[in-house]
Amino acid sequence: MPPRSFLPARLAGPRWTTMSGVSAGRQAARALGDRRSVPDIPWIERLTESPLGTIGRVLGELENAVEIERAIREAHQAGGRSFYAQFRAPFDIYAMVRLLRAGEIVETGVSSGVSSAHFLLGLKRNGRGRLHSIDLPTRQAKPELGTRESPVALPPGRESGWAIPASLRRNWDLRQGRSQRLLPELVQELSEVSIFLHDGEHTPDNLTFELETVRPRLRPGSIVLADNTAWTGQAFPRFARSLGAPVVRRRRSDLVGLRVPGSK
Numbered sequence: 001m002p003p004r005s006f007l008p009a010r011l012a013g014p015r016w017t018t019m020s021g022v023s024a025g026r027q028a029a030r031a032l033g034d035r036r037s038v039p040d041i042p043w044i045e046r047l048t049e050s051p052l053g054t055i056g057r058v059l060g061e062l063e064n065a066v067e068i069e070r071a072i073r074e075a076h077q078a079g080g081r082s083f084y085a086q087f088r089a090p091f092d093i094y095a096m097v098r099l100l101r102a103g104e105i106v107e108t109g110v111s112s113g114v115s116s117a118h119f120l121l122g123l124k125r126n127g128r129g130r131l132h133s134i135d136l137p138t139r140q141a142k143p144e145l146g147t148r149e150s151p152v153a154l155p156p157g158r159e160s161g162w163a164i165p166a167s168l169r170r171n172w173d174l175r176q177g178r179s180q181r182l183l184p185e186l187v188q189e190l191s192e193v194s195i196f197l198h199d200g201e202h203t204p205d206n207l208t209f210e211l212e213t214v215r216p217r218l219r220p221g222s223i224v225l226a227d228n229t230a231w232t233g234q235a236f237p238r239f240a241r242s243l244g245a246p247v248v249r250r251r252r253s254d255l256v257g258l259r260v261p262g263s264k
């Protein structure tokens with residue numbers, strides 16, 4: 001980005017920062033190899049209530065993430081996943097971690113670790129916080145993925161989070177097992193949760209269970225996200241209504257979020 005003083009006045013403010021953030025986001029999405037991952041700025045804005053210029057500035061940091069994104073893509077290719085339906089908003093959650101200066105983050109559902117890697121990237125940049133991930137992995141039976149197998153299964157010789165670069169794993173607490181068993185005990189250990197992402201077992205009952213389990217640890221300004229809500233009926237909208245929060249949809253997808261109301 002050119003030094004601010006050399007920019008025409010109309011470009012030197014938030015608009016310019018946002019534009020450079022958009023281009024860094026596009027570049028990172030190309031390096032990761034997933035077009036859907038271009039950040040959705042209005043979604044980030046509504047969930048974090050941050051000024052556009054600040055969102056642009058943190059997305060601009062993704063300029064430095066191109067090598068990491070390439071490494072994740074290459075790890076997927078080496079594991080036989082040239083493309084699959086991995087988490088579609090990795091840069092949005094990076095921005096959320098940065099903008100909230102998140103402390104404790106909890107997610108259910110890891111698979112190769114696209115969402116985990118980007119939570120961890122944000123925490124690393126913040127220099128604080130921890131990601132707690134729960135995953136009950138399934139395993140691919142043969143060297144080639146069978147036509148009836150889910151691509152979220154672990155390829156032979158891999159473990160949950162297998163595509164997460166080693167440089168990001170420092171503040172990662174991975175617990176393997178069912179969220180129904182592990183989430184209640186994890187939540188007991190935490191005083192509050194800044195961000196919760198549901199991306200594990202997508203059933204209405206399980207989503208309701210997970211949301212009600214983390215509810216006591218949410219604070220005003222915490223963000224709650226759930227993917228694949230086309231499969232979970234009214235579970236997320238019902239929870240949002242009980243908090244008095246609007247459901248904020250990412251583009252036209254079924255990845256949704258809410259910001260816990262109230263001032264921090």
Ligand SMILES: C[S@@+](CC[C@H](N)C(=O)[O-])C[C@H]1O[C@@H](n2cnc3c(N)ncnc32)[C@H](O)[C@@H]1O
Nearest residue numbers: 087109111114115135136137138178179200201
């Ligand atoms: C859609 S994938 C997660 C994708 C991941 N968030 C990403 O960024 O690509 C869902 C993961 O949740 C795991 N899972 C399924 N049921 C679960 C349960 N009851 N508790 C915890 N994990 C579960 C699956 O085995 C799989 O690894």
